[in-house]
Amino acid sequence: xSVERLxxxxxxxxxxxxxVRATEKAxxxxxxxxxxxxxxxxxxxxxxxxEVKVDKVRTINMKGKQKNFGRRGGQxxxxxxxxxxxxxxxxxxxxxx
Numbered sequence: 001x002s003v004e005r006l007x008x009x010x011x012x013x014x015x016x017x018x019x020v021r022a023t024e025k026a027x028x029x030x031x032x033x034x035x036x037x038x039x040x041x042x043x044x045x046x047x048x049x050x051e052v053k054v055d056k057v058r059t060i061n062m063k064g065k066q067k068n069f070g071r072r073g074g075q076x077x078x079x080x081x082x083x084x085x086x087x088x089x090x091x092x093x094x095x096x097x
Contacts, residue, residue: 053087
C-alpha cells in the first residue's frame, strides 16, 4: 500500500470522555477512518505513521444522525470508527501528531 493512501485512511482522532477512559484503562485509541478502509489498512497506517505496534483493530460503521435543516429533514453522512488497541509498552499522543 502506498504511503499516500495511508494518510487518507485516518481521518481524525475521536476525543471524548469515553475514549479518554478507554485510553487510560486499556491502551485503546479511537479514530474516525475512511469509510472504505479495511482493518489491515488501518493497522498499517497507525503502525507506519505513529511508529507503534498495533495489537488489535475493531471497526464500527456509524449511521449519520437525522437532522432538520430549516424546514427540511435530512441526514448527516455515515462514517466509520476504529478502536485501535496497542501492544504493551506502546502509546501515542494523537493530538501532537
